[in-house]
Amino acid sequence: MKSHLNIPDTCNPFTVCWPTMPLNSKTLALARKLSQHFPKFLVCQQNCHFDSRSVSSLSSRIRKRIKSNEQSDHSSEMEAATRTPRFVVSIEGNIGSGKTEMLNYYQKTQNCEIVPEPVEKWRNIQGYNALELMYENPERWGMALQTYIQLTMLQLHKLPQEKPVRLIERSIFSAKYCFVENLFRSGKMPEIEYLILTEWFEWIIKTQNIQLDLIVYLRTDPELLHERIMRRCRPEEKCIPLDYLKTLHQLHEDWLLHKKFPCPAEVLVIDGNSALEKMPESYEQHRNKIVNPLTY
Structure with missing residues (x-):
């Protein structure tokens, strides 16, 4: 009418x-x-x-x-009321700390889904290996790679979760608080590029619902990390110096232990200095807290 x-x-x-x-x-x-x-x-x-x-x-x-x-x-x-509760865990640690091995260990856990770092995307952007370019010339390619990492990590965080527990290799937070900070503090990233990445990161955190309930920190000595990296011989990592690993180690400590940067979740520290083949003992010790948190 x-x-x-x-x-x-x-x-x-x-x-x-x-x-x-x-x-x-x-x-x-x-x-x-x-x-x-x-x-x-x-x-x-x-x-x-x-x-x-x-x-x-x-x-x-x-x-x-x-x-x-x-x-x-x-x-x-x-x-x-009927929706299955979701729990998200990020596995954090320096290069060579054993994150992939830990994810592989929990791979067969029935209620758990694994989201690895999208390294293959970084190695092949329509034929360009951005990861290798950054290691060879961080002053030139650091901003480009970290921009792409921020994008791809956000995409991982926003993937639909199909199982009650998700284990994700690193997070958008460590990309910023450890790797971007390292480039800037070492003088390999100009301040204007750092400020742009920071503003974009802060906008993402404020506007996107990025769930993170637990951070597992594989805490490993830089000297041991350097030995592991040399043994596994990844092409992009052949030029990583020990000092680079020491700086990254300190940034992880500052973020996850000393809380010099905002920490979005509880932190579980696991000693990563054991031989990789013995690490499953630690994984099993903390199994309930990591992959059965809803009944823990």
């Missing part, structure tokens, strides 16, 4: 004009409902004419809207 409300030309198009007189229970109830369920509409007092048909028509539409909203709210509540 066509509304019989007369709206003056001077009124904002999002304003429903309300008469000063007469006021009765119907008009007051309708005004209340309009304000409550149509927040974009402002109810103002104007000398406007309306008849009972307009009140009846608007009231009918409002009742339908309220009923629809109540049903929608009820469905959302039921869905939330």
Whole structure:
């Protein structure tokens, strides 16, 4: 039915004009409902004419809207009540600390899904190995790689979670607080590039829901890390000096132990100095806290 409300030309198009007189229970109830369920509409007092048909028509539409909203709210509540709880764990540590081995160990855990670092993406951006370029010339390629890492890590965080527990290799937080900070503090990233990455990172953290419930820190001595890296002989890592690992180690310590940067979750520290083949003993010791946290 066509509304019989007369709206003056001077009124904002999002304003429903309300008469000063007469006021009765119907008009007051309708005004209340309009304000409550149509927040974009402002109810103002104007000398406007309306008849009972307009009140009846608007009231009918409002009742339908309220009923629809109540049903929608009820469905959302039921869905939330039956939704499986989710738990997200990031495995953090320096280069060579054993993150991949730890993920592989928990790979067969039934309630757990593994999300590895997207290293292959960094190695092949339409034929360009950005990881290798950064290690060879960090002053030139540090910003480019860290920009791409920030993007790909955000994509990992936003992947739909299919199982109750997710283990993710590193996080968008360590990318910023350890690796970007290292480039900047070592003088290999200009301040303007650092500020751009920082502003983008802060916007992501404020606007995106990045769930992280536990951080596992594989704490390993830099000297041992350097030995492991030399043994595994990855092409991109052949030029990594010990000093680079020492700086990264200190940044992990500053972030996860000394809390010099915001820490988004509880931290579980695991000594990573044992031989990799003996590390499963530590993984098993902390199994419940890491992969069975919902029943722990």
